Amino acid sequence: MADLILRYWQQILKWFKVNQPVFLDALNAGASQKQIEQLEAELGTSLPNDLRAFLLAVSGEKTDNFFHHLCTCGILPFHGDLFSVSEILNQRQYHLEHDIALNNSKDFQKMATVYQAHCPEVKPLNYDPLWIPIGGDPGFNIVFVDLNPTNQGTVGQVFEHCYEIAQRELLASSLTHYLKQYAEGLGKGRFYVEEDNHMLVVYDDHSI
Structure with missing residues (x-):
């Protein structure tokens, strides 16, 4: 599994090196x-x-730089930055302090029913301590690796949760599968980069 994910990651890096090398400048060691x-x-x-x-290959990215005419908006297609290990720990602490307490609130129970219906692989919680935040954006769209799924899910599955508009979507059964989909999609033209408000953004053409 470790060899596979690095193979797909290298395919992604190769595509950006040829087509949009500016994205590579934002990646951390x-x-x-x-x-x-x-x-x-x-x-x-x-x-x-x-x-x-x-994480041993890349520990987050910093796209808020102005060394180029255009800034980038994250190399993966969720319009946010990858988190470094320290940022993962900080984000996790934030969710533990601000979100986990809502799990048993009456207001959240209504949303829990919606989450369970639309994303049954993920536990209908506002936050679980075994959800690892690996990337996100300022609008609180957070991508998690889930180590505590429901019996319909898979340990290590990847999902996106938008706290701002209360939406949740399963992205892949594992991080390896997520990068595989992305690497193959870049090659087929499903994913592409366009300028949007002076930023280079990865878009997903769902029709391909």
Whole structure:
């Protein structure tokens, strides 16, 4: 699994090197083994092999730079930055402090029913401590790797939750599968880059 995800990641990097190399400038170096161990200690469990390999290869990105005429909006197609290991820990702490308390609130129970109907693979919670936030944007669209799915889901599945408009979508059964879909989609023209308000953004043509 670790070898596969790195193969797909290299395919993605190759596409951007040929077509949109500016995106590569925002990528951070990989995490250290010590940082991975710190993350696992905070979670109280081991990371999936593919997520571990991915973080060792790239630990987040910083697209809020002005070294180029156009800024980028994240190399993966969810319109947000990848998080570094330290940002993952900070984001997780934020969700633990602000979101997990809503799980049992009366107001959230109405939303829980909606989430369960539209995304049955993910537990109908506002936040679970075993959801690892791997990327997101300022509008609170957060992408999680889920280590505690329902019996209809898969450990390590990837989903996106938009806290601002209360929507949730399963993206893939694993991070490896998510990058596989993306790498293949770039090659087929499903994913493409366009300028939007002085930013380069990855878009998804669902018709392909």
